[in-house]
Amino acid sequence: xxxxxxxxxxxxxxxxxxxxxxxxxxxxxxxxxxxxxxxxxxxxxxxxxxxxxxxxxxxxxxxxxxxxxxxxxxxxxxxxxxxxxxxxxxxxxxxxxxxxxxxxxxxxxxxxxxxxxxxxxxxxxxxxxxxxxxxxxxxxxxxx
Numbered sequence: 001x002x003x004x005x006x007x008x009x010x011x012x013x014x015x016x017x018x019x020x021x022x023x024x025x026x027x028x029x030x031x032x033x034x035x036x037x038x039x040x041x042x043x044x045x046x047x048x049x050x051x052x053x054x055x056x057x058x059x060x061x062x063x064x065x066x067x068x069x070x071x072x073x074x075x076x077x078x079x080x081x082x083x084x085x086x087x088x089x090x091x092x093x094x095x096x097x098x099x100x101x102x103x104x105x106x107x108x109x110x111x112x113x114x115x116x117x118x119x120x121x122x123x124x125x126x127x128x129x130x131x132x133x134x135x136x137x138x139x140x141x142x143x144x
Contacts, residue, residue, distance in 0.1 A: 013100055013129040014044030020125070021045070024076040026097040031083045031115065033106040035065055038082040041102050041129070042067050045080055066090070085111045095121045104130040 020028060030045075032038030046069050049055050056077075059069035068081040078097075083090045085107050091114055099119055101107065119126050 009129045009131075010040040010102070011044050013102070013127055014041050016127060017041075017045065017098055017100055020098040021049075021071060021078045021080075022076055023078055023097045026076065026078040027094055028078065028080045028098045028100070029083050029091075029096045029118075030080065030100045030102060031085055031091070031107075031111070032102045033085055035062070035067070035082055035084045037103045037106070038084065039067065041100055042080065042082050045069075049075075085114075088114060091115070091118055095119075096124050097122055098124050099126045101126065101128045102130065104128040105132055106130065 017028065020026065028045075030038045030041050046055065046059070046061075046067075049069070049071060050059070054072050054075045056070040056072050059067075061067055061069075066082050066084075068079065070080075071078040085091075088110075095118060099115055101111065101115060104111075115126055118124075
């Protein structure tokens with residue numbers, strides 16, 4: 001997904017990802033170039049589910065670090081967690097069922113290979129979202 005500043009990419013990305021939140025005991029990664037830049041998509045997922053009472057107690061809503069929430073068990077126990085590409089070692093462990101790459105153009109090109117490796121085992125969809133402003137060339141090339 002690509003568009004201009006303030007075009008609604010984060011909101012649209014979260015709504016596209018909603019369909020995967022119904023995966024029982026699933027896992028979704030939201031990867032930003034920093035934790036702060038992963039936060040808008042996280043909030044667009046967290047807030048509506050919390051308002052509907054569909055978030056299990058114990059959500060981690062760190063202002064500057066990784067955030068995490070788990071859907072209630074009657075909603076399948078799906079987990080959403082933010083990650084940062086500045087800490088590539090965090091892109092490990094249990095394989096996700098969906099990956100969102102926020103502000104995609106701000107990640108170095110190596111992120112694409114890392115994300116695709118992590119998605120391959122579970123055939124997880126990857127949603128890249130961002131503008132082309134200040135872009136590393138790989139994102140605009142991939143878009144074309």
